[in-house]
Amino acid sequence: EAGVVQSPRYKIIEKKQPVAFWCNPISGHNTLYWYRQNLGQGPELLIRYENEEAVDDSQLPKDRFSAERLKGVDSTLKIQPAELGDSAVYLCASSPITGGGGIQYFGAGTRLSVL
């Protein structure tokens, strides 16, 4: 069974540029998460989807971040414009269980560097 796939693995951009990350969850997993992980810290939830619906986006900085999950499968996370403080690893995870408290399966992440 394929795991959670994320691309790209690395991205270097200049500040004020847009950037997008893509995630394909494990087949059949209806719940999808985007996390941001700063250096030396644990992941922090940005948004959680149940199928196509964003059920928890309270931690998503909506002035510059947006996400979508069309057809309830893969998802994209976008930052426009990027700021220096956005440098971090962006992790996608999925789960077969609805709600946010179950076991989650993570992708390898996208490491973003904003110069």
Added chain:
Amino acid sequence: SQQGEEDPQALSIQEGENATMNCSYKTSINNLQWYRQNSGRGLVHLILIRSNEREKHSGRLRVTLDTSKKSSSLLITASRAADTASYFCATDEGFQKLVFGTGTRLLVSP
């Protein structure tokens, strides 16, 4: 916001030794999970312990949970170099989301 605090922040041991890391959290939970993260990789689920359980084993892993003290510990017995990674505890908040701690960086030297 990070609910869990792991202790120690970093741990360095020799192969064959046991590694113990601790996690403290702030609010009531339904379950607590431990995850491992190898350098440059995503997190991998290790073990889940429910709030009504006190101890759980999985291979060389032993997890304890003390809800009265709002703390948990992860013991890795007979450590191997391949156990070198960061370890995170994660607590659920009302089944709505996982909140991860700050992590313990474990280095196991051959």
